[in-house]
Amino acid sequence: MAITLDRTIEQKQQSWLATILASQTFWVLIAVILACLFLSFATDSFATAKNLYNITRNVTFIAIIALGMTMVIVTGGIDLSVGSVLCLCSMVLAVVMHAGYGIELGIAASIGTALLIGVFNGILIAYLGFPPFVVTLGMLSIARSIAMVASNNTVVFQFGPDHDKLLALGGGAWLFGIANPVIYMIVLALITGFLLRWTRFGRYIFAIGGNEQAATLTGVPVRKIKVAVYMISALSAGLAGIIQTGWLGAVTTNIGAGMELQVIAAAVIGGANLAGGVGTAFGALIGAALIEVIRNSLGLLGINAFWQGTFIGGAIVLAVLFDRIRNFRQSE
Secondary structure, eight states: OHHHHHHHHHHHHHHHHHHHHTOHHHHHHHHHHHHHHHHHHHOSSTTSHHHHHHHHHHHHHHHHHHHHHHHHHHTTOOOTTHHHHHHHHHHHHHHHHHTTOOHHHHHHHHHHHHHHHHHHHHHHHHTSOOOHHHHHHHHHHHHHHHHHHHHTTOOBOOOGGGHHHHHHHHHOOOBTTBOHHHHHHHHHHHHHHHHHHHSHHHHHHHHHHHOHHHHHHTTOOHHHHHHHHHHHHHHHHHHHHHHHHHHHSOBOTTTTTTHHHHHHHHHHHTTOOTTSSOOOHHHHHHHHHHHHHHHHHHHHTTOOGGGHHHHHHHHHHHHHHHHHHHHHHHHO
């Protein structure tokens, strides 16, 4: 009995270690740690309190949207509209508050806009069979165009009677000096992780990404789940827009431009498989952290900022290569 028990424990330990070492998220985390250590010694300004505060705050906007994007990617879909959705939701919030309404109504209008866009995308994709790429690419253009119309393509920087409340919401640090956006990111990551890991909804998402036909045959409400994940993706962009508006203190129609590429990169680098069926909330955070560390390090090391796309693109290719190698080994 003792020998059997010892062998069982040893097998579980080996299995746990093998799972960790085979995890893409683990190696990306190691890369982030090594990059931070290198930059701490290579520069005098990386490890300063101000720079670390800026890094943790800047990473939140990509990370929050990446949480919703991860759910979409797990189902085998894609959402190219998140940057424009962030812009539109930010502009709706700004315009409503600029008109003299309170922050509560502004946030409600912004969130309602995000959910409406998510429903629109989800219905076209799930019920009408449109390709996710086409639908969300179209929404990328539509949402930013509506934002331009709503603001007459001007900068909005006055937010009515609740102006200071909005700035405190996005730019404050209410808990132990930690930037508010970081707190929101952590809370949303915990909620997303719980949904993916411990709920029937999460199991359905992975089932759809693993094999949509099999999921349908086993009774999974595939269409409803797809609509729900696109609503969550749009909602995450809307929430990030609200927070970023409070942080910046102004909204332009250029806000969020190109952000969809960084969000997808964060999700993929963090371990989400574009083919569907794989992805975690923690991976989305780690992927976003690596992107922000890369962006921050370029300036500190005196490297031209235009190289950022090259580094991020290279990280995506390496992430996909890692996934292909892992799948090849498993197939053997």
